Amino acid sequence: MLDRTTRIAVAGAGSIGCHAGGCLALAGRRVTLLARQPLAEAIGRDGLTIVDLDGSERKLAPSAIDAAVDPAVAFNDAGLVLVTVKSGDTAEMAGLIARHARPDATVVSLQNGAANAARLRQHLPATQRVVAGMVSFNVIQDRSADGAPVFRRTTGGEVLVEAGVPGLVELLNVDGLPVESAADMTAVLWGKLILNLTNAINALSGLPLVEYLSDRRWRLVLAAQIEEALAAMRAAGINPAKVGALRPAFLPYLLRLPDFLFRIIARRMLTVDPKAKPSTLQDLERGRKTETDEFQGAIVRLSEQVGTAAPLSRLVLRRIRAAEQAGKGSPRLAPDDFKLPAS
Template identity: 45%
Template sequence: MSDQEQRPSGPPRIVVAGAGSVGCFVGGMLARGVQDVTLLVRPYMLEEIAQQGILLTDFAGLDEALPPDAVKLVLKPEALAEADIILVTVKSGATAVIAEQIASFASKDAIVVSLQNGTQNAGLLRERLQGWDVRAGMVPFNVVAMGGGRFHRGTSGDIVIEKGLGHVARKLSVSGLDVHEVKRMAPVQWGKLLINLNNGLNALSNVPLRKQIMDIRWRRLMADQMTEALAVLAAASVETTNPVTASVSMTMVPKILRLPTWAFRWVAKAMLAIDPTARSSMWEDLTKGRLTEIDELQGVIVALAHQHGIPAPINERVMSLVRDAENAGHGSPALMPAQVRGD
């Protein structure tokens, strides 16, 4: 009899492995939906939530406080042994480590879902967890840790995960947090990567996302960067799907970004909600002196560009500027679009 068969029936036991901003928000929403949730966190996060609880807020007016005991808070990976579903939310650079911890402590019956940025993390997890049910996933919305146990979702969108046995999306869907399954995750992940290329621009700008994208100078830079990346992905025969709305292809997005602001505002309002305080996770990383995921975003495009002999100067420059900001350790350099371009 498997470990799963020996466990009592009821809601699945969910462990969020590497609960930072996204992990704490998703875990908090699941706990709010009366799910059994354990957050595997760093010491500073355990102390913050143990003292303050979790406050969930978002662009649509969500404002709900959960007591500290709404979730289980753990520091040690041995807690993975109890998981029916493991949601991996660590930064890409920590994927190999969390895979080793899952292999050491979790049941092979547990379903592992990567809710990480980038296109390569689920593959790395599969490589390290041979024989496990590992699924790729995509979180479309932005979350910023505001301090004091508050986690704020600044943009709209539903989580998408790879289709498989067990109706996992149904089990993870709760009020205010919808999860859907698709058969082919790779095009969705590549589409999300294209959109996430703006994380670097937002981090360099030091302005909120909504203010940034309502500035046509930034939008033109976003469009030029994405057009460059689309040419690289076409050369590499990589298929993309728009993770925000399937009715608009990724090749159309640069054209929409270049619209006059009055027209762009009308089109964007129908596709995406962004509140005035939303920032990119990369901006948060620079602000808190952490390494970013620039290598998993612009870095992937630049590597493919070199491989296929396609120029990608904007992506290369953004990658270089973000690395400079990481090394400087002073947060965002607050650059203007012309400075990012190198004009």
């Protein structure tokens, strides 16, 4: 059984992984981050800083958290492994966990998309229990004036994990990392996927998140994209859960409101750090492959299975792939660039 003495390994020390690991270490949990060499060295030298949405900062000393580049070291004696890598790296990370983690380790997917827990189960032995999870908030990585790593939470939200794992919520639910259990994680993951459809559109605009959401022209593009996704899900018998305050079916109506009404009704949605960027935009800026295939790509594949139309999903996916190939960051498209030809 998991308890507060369980050693925790974070498999993929990016923004979410370091924020989660940092919060857990600040609460006295025993944490090791599997990180790339430069980040591991920086944490080992300077520690790291966690910044919450309200701007409060908490500094973690180097002695309070371990960072390793060798998976054999990172996973050694870990009873819990939190997987926070990009979806495209899931299979490779599963291979490392299978080789180096304890055979009875619990493995929690805190990744985007609806398919990563299933991918982990395909590659891990049956003795390692895989648990689906979901992070509903955004984190960006920064550096302090002295070069120490800073992980800044830029939106509200919580972590949900699959119910039925004794001790898991109690181990993970700490200050700065609110964790609850959910009975139907499949519905939760599809609900989060709907929210993640905004990432690619926002990234292609190149605008800060608040500026993007405050412009009805962009919200109309997002509303049409969400309706496409909801139609495919209905045909497939998928009932996406509410993630946050609103049910998915209500989102297109909210997004289509005039700007002044939207600002009033969606005040909480717009309460985000001015520096907030979707992970897709961060990936484009760094010349990395995005996870859009897990969002728009998943809708395209689902629509093909059930026979619904998904032209906007296909268009967004094409534009993201073109931006990835160009390697110049956001193409800074306009809302009119997403108009579909009349049928």
